[in-house]
Amino acid sequence: MPARTPEWYVISLRPRGEHAPMRRAAARAGASVIALSPSKLVLRQDDATRAALREALSASRVIFTSPVAVRAARSLQPLRARRGQGWFAVGAGTAAALRRAGIADVQAPARMDSEGLLSLPGLHDVHDRSIGFVTAPGGRGMLVPELQSRGARVLRADVYERQPVPPSPQAVARMAALRQPAVLALSSGEALQQILATLPAPALAGLRRARVVAASERLATLARENGFSRVALARSARPADLIAAACE
The missing domain is CATH 3.40.50.10090 (Rossmann fold)
Known part of the structure; x- marks a missing residue:
């Protein structure tokens, strides 16, 4: 039938x-x-990516832009929050992935996009602060320039990529x-x-x-x-x- x-x-x-x-x-x-x-997703496993991720995860604030970024980062090293760090996710799905990875305190906006993330209080006063940005090349184009305009030092780790x-x-x-x-x-x-x-x-x-x-x-x-x-x-x-x- x-x-x-x-x-x-x-x-x-x-x-x-x-x-x-x-x-x-x-x-x-x-x-x-x-x-x-x-496109297809390819997780990066090279030494340069590992080094960039270690530096990003050492920042005073850490931002993940997608559940795939969490998955890719976990494949490179365990995720552990340090005392005083702030961990942020673009949306609820990314926040849930971080909690499954062991990060209990994650902030995510009600408006689940770049603008919503930038409105979170923890990302307002970031002058002279380091911010780890765990992501992929392309997308979320406004986040890094806006954080830099607020005086932050952005430590970017592209842990996966989208290949056409x-x-x-x-x-x-x-x-x-x-x-x-x-x-x-x-x-x-x-x-x-x-x-x-x-x-x-x-x-x-x-x-x-x-x-x-x-x-x-x-x-x-x-x-x-x-x-x-x-x-x-x-x-x-x-x-x-x-x-x-x-x-x-």
């Missing part, structure tokens, strides 16, 4: 191999996922043939730009018919600037929040 076709689809631009949480959240809402990955990959032929074919309602779950501006530059015209037309659920106001604006007319805002980049906003 053939599988029943879902009534609607979620288009996920997460890196290759990182779609499982989105699939689970979509399945609970009766949707299926089209995994349109424009072409979306799978199967996903491209599904996008070109898509006729059911679809929602684009948007949590990365870089991923959106890559996929818009990569998709062939028939698949791109299918993508542009989708409604966008964006993880932040910045991403919502980016979607509109790139021609998406139906854009809604989610509470965060977590799959459950993106799907909840899609269902509304």
Whole structure:
């Protein structure tokens, strides 16, 4: 007996191999996922990265920008909070990953984006303070310049990277043939730009018919600037929040 076709689809631009949480959240809402990955994650394991991470984790304040950054850092060394340090996460998912790694006291903003992080009191008076910034190249472009403008000395550790990959032929074919309602779950501006530059015209037309659920106001604006007319805002980049906003 053939599988029943879902009534609607979620288009996920997460890196290759990182779609499982989105699939689970979509399945609970009766949707299926089209995994349109424009990149894959590669954890860095070289000596220079280890040294940069050690320095970043010695700072008076430490910021992690994603759960993957936590995973990559843990693969290089244990995470241990020092007396007097402040640990910060861009969102709830990253904060949860840090707590699982043994960091009990983590601050994360209610508004789960760069602007929300910068509004936290612990990151206001940072003149002459060192701030460890554990992340990947690209993305979160406003954080480091803003912290530096506040007088902080930023110690950056890029512990993983996103390597561009072409979306799978199967996903491209599904996008070109898509006729059911679809929602684009948007949590990365870089991923959106890559996929818009990569998709062939028939698949791109299918993508542009989708409604966008964006993880932040910045991403919502980016979607509109790139021609998406139906854009809604989610509470965060977590799959459950993106799907909840899609269902509304």
